[in-house]
Amino acid sequence: MxxxxxxxxxxxxxxxxxxxxxxxxxxxKLADYAPMGGFIVTRPRGYALWExxxxxxxGWFKETGAQNAYFxxxxxxxxxxxxKDIVEGFDPEVAWVTHGGYDELEERLAVRPxxxxxxxxxxxxxxxxxxxxxxxxxxxxxxxxxxxTETKPFFRTKEFLWQEGHTAHASxxxxxxxxxxxxxxxxxxxxxxxxxxxxxxxKPEHDKFPGADTTTTVxxxxxxxxTVQGGTSHYLGQSFADAFxxxxxxxxxxxxxxHTTSWGLSWRSIGxxxxxxxxxxxxxxxxxxxxxxxxxxxxxQEDTKETVLQYASEIAAELQDAGIRVKLDDRDERxxxxxxxxxxxxxxxxxxxxxxxxxxxxxxxxxxxPDGETITDDRxxxxxxxxxxxxxxxxxxxAAAEENLEENIREASSRNEILGTIGQHGGYVKAPWCGDEAxxxxxxxxxxxxxxxxxxxxxxxxxxxxxxxxxxxxxxxAYFAKSY
Amino acid sequence: MxxxxxxxxxxxxxxxxxxxxxxxxxxxKLADYAPMGGFIVTRPRGYALWExxxxxxxGWFKETGAQNAYFxxxxxxxxxxxxKDIVEGFDPEVAWVTHGGYDELEERLAVRPxxxxxxxxxxxxxxxxxxxxxxxxxxxxxxxxxxxTETKPFFRTKEFLWQEGHTAHASxxxxxxxxxxxxxxxxxxxxxxxxxxxxxxxKPEHDKFPGADTTTTVxxxxxxxxTVQGGTSHYLGQSFADAFxxxxxxxxxxxxxxHTTSWGLSWRSIGxxxxxxxxxxxxxxxxxxxxxxxxxxxxxQEDTKETVLQYASEIAAELQDAGIRVKLDDRDERxxxxxxxxxxxxxxxxxxxxxxxxxxxxxxxxxxxPDGETITDDRxxxxxxxxxxxxxxxxxxxAAAEENLEENIREASSRNEILGTIGQHGGYVKAPWCGDEAxxxxxxxxxxxxxxxxxxxxxxxxxxxxxxxxxxxxxxxAYFAKSY
Numbered sequence: 005m006x007x008x009x010x011x012x013x014x015x016x017x018x019x020x021x022x023x024x025x026x027x028x029x030x031x032x033k034l035a036d037y038a039p040m041g042g043f044i045v046t047r048p049r050g051y052a053l054w055e056x057x058x059x060x061x062x063g064w065f066k067e068t069g070a071q072n073a074y075f076x077x078x079x080x081x082x083x084x085x086x087x088k089d090i091v092e093g094f095d096p097e098v099a100w101v102t103h104g105g106y107d108e109l110e111e112r113l114a115v116r117p118x119x120x121x122x123x124x125x126x127x128x129x130x131x132x133x134x135x136x137x138x139x140x141x142x143x144x145x146x147x148x149x150x151x152x153t154e155t156k157p158f159f160r161t162k163e164f165l166w167q168e169g170h171t172a173h174a175s176x177x178x179x180x181x182x183x184x185x186x187x188x189x190x191x192x193x194x195x196x197x198x199x200x201x202x203x204x205x206x207k208p209e210h211d212k213f214p215g216a217d218t219t220t221t222v223x224x225x226x227x228x229x230x231t232v233q234g235g236t237s238h239y240l241g242q243s244f245a246d247a248f249x250x251x252x253x254x255x256x257x258x259x260x261x262x263h264t265t266s267w268g269l270s271w272r273s274i275g276x277x278x279x280x281x282x283x284x285x286x287x288x289x290x291x292x293x294x295x296x297x298x299x300x301x302x303x304x305q306e307d308t309k310e311t312v313l314q315y316a317s318e319i320a321a322e323l324q325d326a327g328i329r330v331k332l333d334d335r336d337e338r339x340x341x342x343x344x345x346x347x348x349x350x351x352x353x354x355x356x357x358x359x360x361x362x363x364x365x366x367x368x369x370x371x372x373x374p375d376g377e378t379i380t381d382d383r384x385x386x387x388x389x390x391x392x393x394x395x396x397x398x399x400x401x402x403a404a405a406e407e408n409l410e411e412n413i414r415e416a417s418s419r420n421e422i423l424g425t426i427g428q429h430g431g432y433v434k435a436p437w438c439g440d441e442a443x444x445x446x447x448x449x450x451x452x453x454x455x456x457x458x459x460x461x462x463x464x465x466x467x468x469x470x471x472x473x474x475x476x477x478x479x480x481x482a483y484f485a486k487s488y
Numbered sequence: 489m490x491x492x493x494x495x496x497x498x499x500x501x502x503x504x505x506x507x508x509x510x511x512x513x514x515x516x517k518l519a520d521y522a523p524m525g526g527f528i529v530t531r532p533r534g535y536a537l538w539e540x541x542x543x544x545x546x547g548w549f550k551e552t553g554a555q556n557a558y559f560x561x562x563x564x565x566x567x568x569x570x571x572k573d574i575v576e577g578f579d580p581e582v583a584w585v586t587h588g589g590y591d592e593l594e595e596r597l598a599v600r601p602x603x604x605x606x607x608x609x610x611x612x613x614x615x616x617x618x619x620x621x622x623x624x625x626x627x628x629x630x631x632x633x634x635x636x637t638e639t640k641p642f643f644r645t646k647e648f649l650w651q652e653g654h655t656a657h658a659s660x661x662x663x664x665x666x667x668x669x670x671x672x673x674x675x676x677x678x679x680x681x682x683x684x685x686x687x688x689x690x691k692p693e694h695d696k697f698p699g700a701d702t703t704t705t706v707x708x709x710x711x712x713x714x715t716v717q718g719g720t721s722h723y724l725g726q727s728f729a730d731a732f733x734x735x736x737x738x739x740x741x742x743x744x745x746x747h748t749t750s751w752g753l754s755w756r757s758i759g760x761x762x763x764x765x766x767x768x769x770x771x772x773x774x775x776x777x778x779x780x781x782x783x784x785x786x787x788x789q790e791d792t793k794e795t796v797l798q799y800a801s802e803i804a805a806e807l808q809d810a811g812i813r814v815k816l817d818d819r820d821e822r823x824x825x826x827x828x829x830x831x832x833x834x835x836x837x838x839x840x841x842x843x844x845x846x847x848x849x850x851x852x853x854x855x856x857x858p859d860g861e862t863i864t865d866d867r868x869x870x871x872x873x874x875x876x877x878x879x880x881x882x883x884x885x886x887a888a889a890e891e892n893l894e895e896n897i898r899e900a901s902s903r904n905e906i907l908g909t910i911g912q913h914g915g916y917v918k919a920p921w922c923g924d925e926a927x928x929x930x931x932x933x934x935x936x937x938x939x940x941x942x943x944x945x946x947x948x949x950x951x952x953x954x955x956x957x958x959x960x961x962x963x964x965x966a967y968f969a970k971s972y
Contacts, residue, residue, distance in 0.1 A: 048555035071532035104634035150588035
């Protein structure tokens with residue numbers, strides 16, 4: 005069992021966010037580093053967060069027509085090659101299987117970096133008629149991208165868990181609606197489950213998914229001023245369908261090419277969750293995904309132990325019956341102070357403190373994890389009041405994240421203003437942009453900020469007529485930011 | 489859309505079970521063959537079966553203290569080597585990653601064939617005190633074993649989906665109970681969810697999991713007389729804990745070595761499910777795992793269409809509200825006969841036929857998939873009666889499988905009797921056995937049957953005093969059978 009000295013977070017979120025993040029992940033037992041650089045071990049408390057995300061999304065996907073499937077984790081090199089008519093390809097990032105047992109393989113196998121090239125040929129085989137469309141497949145799996153960067157659990161790992169959806173449609177509008185629907189579901193996940201408001205938009209032309217017509221994204225602003233690409237949904241146009249021959253016979257017996265989409269959300273969402281809400285005491289979780297929503301810490305002396313534990317157990321049972329995930333920490337060998345610290349570290353949203361006074365007064369002392377707010381409640385309507393507390397905690401977390409977002413969208417009308425504003429404040433800087441990658445490069449080379457998003461036309465008016473960088477005609481408003 | 493000619497199963501389960509199986513799997517759209525030999529694509533109808541299995545087991549695992557985690561899919565060669573003190577190792581069956589991007593790796597990475605060697609070192613790191621025990625981890629993942637055999641979907645594939653549980657305990661009895669608990673849960677899955685009775689026992693010494701003290705198994709007898717190893721649960725003793733240093737400080741402050749277990753069940757269970765119940769019309773599924781439990785096929789002429797569809801829709805809505813998974817097949821372009829065939833092929837347990845007569849008489853015609861039994865029921869208590877029908881279908885499937893099992897356990901007291909009985913009937917042959925692999929080999933070389941199981945001591949008395957093969961003293965009763 006860990007000693008007390010191991011419990012505390014020693015790094016500061018404000019001053020050293022990178023080390024702080026790594027410390028929270030390890031001490032809250034979410035993940036550990038694997039022996040190979042770039043890989044992590046996801047521990048039960050970390051995996052439970054992924055299960056919560058998965059259960060929510062998977063339910064929404066199924067309600068809206070997506071079906072889960074499973075394609076092989078290996079893709080023959082020739083299949084990846086086939087994509088190259090339309091995309092640059094994943095070659096530099098692919099882990100290659102070259103031997104099976106003692107024998108060298110005739111053809112190398114890629115460990116999937118994403119599955120378009122193995123799924124598309126089967127879509128082509130399965131789709132014959134317009135009646136087979138839309139075809140909506142999804143899989144929950146792990147993929148490997150061999151990027152040589154420093155490991156950051158859930159943010160940057162060579163292997164990561166995600167879902168990848170792949171759909172085919174008879175019409176452009178059908179595929180476009182699909183892309184939007186999945187982006188909506190990603191937004192819902194962040195806003196209604198993870199307590200993180202997001203911005204929606206599309207990626208600039210040069211930053212689209214290879215081969216895609218349009219890449220859309222939800223972006224979440226972290227407290228350190230960097231943005232996280234929270235999930236992407238692509239309208240692939242007909243390029244993949246053309247390359248892989250996904251065609252169908254329409255109602256008039258004409259042969260037509262399908263329109264396809266793909267969409268993915270990874271465990272980076274766990275990274276955004278940790279980074280957004282947690283603090284120098286450790287993990288902070290919204291009740292929606294917390295393994296324990298409420299922890300009860302009984303406080304006793306020898307002579308009060310029995311009554312206190314009795315009272316606490318009854319409350320625990322009542323909450324559990326009501327479907328609230330509650331943990332009664334009745335360990336003998338730890339004092340209440342230790343327990344407070346431990347459950348704060350693990351991010352339990354609400355703590356109930358129960359001592360002899362609470363028993364005598366038929367009350368409970370309720371403490372909110374995010375801000376330490378302490379409330380005394382009647383024992384009588386404990387279920388009702390706890391539900392309210394959990395909602396309040398969620399609202400507090402969301403409000404704090406929303407405030408951070410709103411305060412950190414600024415405008416700029418010149419290159420220097422973009423650089424200066426991001427340099428000083430971080431966050432998003434909106435600027436009129438010509439759409440040319442060169443103008444982004446000028447910013448990127450100076451401060452590693454890029455165009456992370458272009459708002460959908462219907463959402464925002466252009467904020468200027470000439471590009472803030474080059475002075476040519478502005479095509480759109482761009483959001484510049486540093487990105488994870 | 490598939491033409492009618494594609495719907496029918498052309499092979500015979502009785503006369504050509506291998507081809508029949510492959511045809512059912514493909515035509516019922518459970519799986520397709522991947523471009524690389526040994527790999528399959530699991531289609532939504534196949535994956536839904538895996539999800540049903542997973543949901544059941546995962547719930548039971550969690551109720552009994554197991555926590556899900558996720559370990560990397562790659563294992564450094566040196567980690568696999570470390571196991572070799574205790575086990576022979578998986579070398580001949582390992583797929584090796586040798587390159588990341590354009591670069592050769594310094595150390596080869598094995599695509600996990602199973603995860604003991606990557607999980608055990610982390611157990612060693614996480615376990616410090618007796619308070620950290622038992623530690624019960626489980627993961628749902630895919631593993632790769634490079635075996636060069638003919639592909640048989642769900643039975644023999646190089647990559648397969650499974651769960652692998654790994655636990656550490658303070659005492660031998662704790663680990664032994666764990667092993668038994670998981671075997672119980674596997675039995676429950678087969679008997680209460682898949683409608684397949686199983687036998688329980690342990691594997692002979694020479695066929696244990698490498699390094700294990702005891703390997704236990706549930707065995708399911710297929711209609712073709714071969715047995716399927718349905719899931720295995722191992723008591724690993726202290727060998728892995730010793731090799732990987734999984735030790736802990738006990739209540740007396742003494743350092744002790746843990747006892748470990750592992751247990752796994754794969755998508756082979758889907759194979760056993762298909763093989764057991766399906767027939768020459770296609771897939772047959774128990775209602776527990778069927779995506780559609782009830783299909784309603786309306787039968788109309790132009791003048792009755794509206795009333796028939798109205799009546800059928802109301803029934804569909806009522807069943808759905810009651811939580812029954814129902815599909816109303818109101819397609820215009822297909823006639824009822826076609827629909828009957830299609831849903832039979834897909835294994836829907838119960839069909840409701842609704843035509844003008846049913847509407848007039850306020851009745852429904854109910855057809856059971858497995859045997860075509862046809863019943864007329866009142867419209868009034870449709871939910872109640874459908875629940876009964878679904879239970880009946882389950883009971884019919886179970887009873888048929890049980891009959892097959894009971895009729896195919898025979899006894900033998902000599903080598904020739906073992907050979908003759910299995911040669912003639914298949915199934916299990918019980919014989920007294922000295923425990924020596926050589927005696928098994930004599931049988932194996934003749935008819936490819938082996939000792940698939942030794943019943944637990946408490947379950948069965950030895951049936952003879954001398955080994956049926958060599959005549960030496962019998963140590964136990966062995967079940968000989970051909971095996972998938």
